[in-house]
Amino acid sequence: MNSKIEKLYLNCPEIIQNVLISISGLREKRLRYNGIYPQFYRSISENFKMDRQQQEQYQIDQLRRLIYTVAPKVPYYRELFSQIKLPSPDKFQLSDLEKIPILNKQVLRCQPETFLSSDANKKRLITIHTTGTTGTPLKVFCNAEVRQKNYAFFSRFLDSVGIDPAGSRATIGGRLLVKGWQSKPPFWRYSFFQKSLLLSSYHLSDSNIGSYIEILRKKKPSYIDAYPSSVYSIADYASRNRISLEGITDAIVTSAETLLGYQKELIEETFRAPVYDQYGSVEMCVFVAQCRSGQYHLHSDYSYVELLNEKGHKAAPGEEAEVICTGFINDVMPLIRYRIGDRVLTPSWEQKPCECGSGFPLIKKILGREDDVIRTPDGRKVGRLSGVLKGYPVREAQFIQFKADEIEILIVKDSQYNSYTEKSIIDEMLKRTGPSVKVIIKHVDSIERGKGGKMRHVICNIKPE
Structure with missing residues (x-):
């Protein structure tokens, strides 16, 4: 939201704000779930069942398409590939990816336009900015089709843990819904067409959380989508004041921050509902999510992810690793071997099929940003x-x-x-x-x-x- 529209919105009465948010929500809904979304969702819905060999072949096919068809239309890669020797497409294997240098975030931040494909229709271009919590925000380009693919993956995740993607939800996030100095409720607005209660994360305090609990109990969303620290604040308040949150929602989805063990434990205890954590990025080049068994799965049809130790080698079982990712869905701005700046812990055991039935690789734990040390x-x-x-x-x-x-x-x-x-x-x-x-x-x-x-x-x- 640009500053002029934001100022206009914040000075409107509550009922007008709800209308404006509902209109904006309708536009978002159409952008996300129309177009290629239904067909693409169907095409990826059975990929959970792929075995390791099928996943590897899928990734090789995607990387060949990306490197030999998509990347040559991107100025940055056109110049880079003229300086390195890659095998012919039919001979390309996963190990050949290492011949391409790792892409650091600073390069992307300084020259984002050089990663834009010449095939991209600039009139239909969508620009997304990261929040820039650790520095200057990044600029990411995509289009409606890319967004639809991205939301198809998120819907598949929801569906896999028993959450209806089209169900009602409550979102507790960083969207500016009410003025920062507002001291009395409501600290939320409602997006009618999305069936979504939007709650401000900026106003969560002991003096206000009681009103958050009241509106959540009244609306009873199918699931809550929130920053871990935000929903934990509500759970902590309820626990200290012996307030029952049971029956408010069927499930809680956390993302955008690292979910800590004690947070998940208390949230599940107070809400009497499961917490499913999801890890992704604005750059759309990695997707990790918990299954019903509580295990983190790396969705290998979304991107190819390398987990490297401090020496730059493949991380051993039980070793901390940095995430290097190559996304499959954004041909408008492809990122190959991108150092996203996050760390994970690899499983300390030989990988076996998960109880949930998915063949996607496991990650033991999301550790957070590389600079969160x-x-x-x-x-x-x-x-x-x-x-x-x-x-x-x-x-x-x-x-x-x-x-x-x-x-x-x-x-x-x-x-x-x-x-x-x-x-x-x-x-x-x-x-x-x-x-x-x-x-x-x-x-x-x-x-x-x-x-x-x-x-x-x-x-x-x-x-x-």
Whole structure:
């Protein structure tokens, strides 16, 4: 929403805002679910059943199409491919992909137009911007057909866990729905044609959450789609105040932030509903989602993903890995071997068919952004910091680092928090960093959200050497 339209919208009465949001929602619905969406959804609906060999052949076919048919129409790749030797299309194998250099985000950020295909109809171009939580936002180009493919994958995920993609939903996200200084409800608006209750993530506080619970109980959405930190705030409030959330919804879908173990546990406990986490990107080059068995599956018909360790080699079982991805659905702006900046943990066991019946590869855990780590004076990267707080009466926390030998932890205390809690948290942190790091704890009333209403659990301002 541009600034003029946003200003006009925010100054309208509530009933007009609901009308405007409903009209916008109708346009979005048509853009997302018409066109090639029905046919494409049907074409991918059975891919869950592909075995490993079928998946590999599917990916080889997609990569051949991308590299030899789509990429040559893109200025960046046309120049790059003139400098490297690739085999003929009929001889191309997955191992040949390594001959193409990894694409860093900074290159894409500085020259996005060079990744735009000459086949793209500029009159039908759609430009999407990332939220830019860690820097300058990225510009991503696509068209309606690409968006329809993307939503077909999301609908397939919903359907696979028993959620009706066309059902009613409540969305708690970073959309600016009401003025930031508004102190009384409603902090939500309703998109009639999408059957969607839109709730502001910016106004979640102990003084307001009760009203969120009331409207959710009244609407009873089929599922809730939310940032983990947002729906966790509601669950935490309900738990502390002994408020039952059972029956409000059938399921909860989280995305856009890293879902931490303690968050999922409390959300499921208070809502008495399953949580299914989904990981994707605005660049549309990776799609990972939990199944009914709670396992993360890498949807291998969406993209080809390489999981590489710090040395740039294929990560071993149980090893942390960075995500390098090649998307299959956006021919308008194809990204090949793109370093997306996120980390995952590979399974520590030999992969076997999942209980859910899907043959898609497994990922043990989504660890979050590559820069969601603390850097120690001796050069180590320390991640997975949620374990520092596990079992302690802390409602929210954020780890901040400005100096290599000093870490600041912002903590929103629970009522049982005491001096022993604080000492224990410091001890847990030092177990990971070593005694050369000073740990400072600051108590705050709330953790500030970043752009798009997202919360970052770790902010490291130390640049890698």
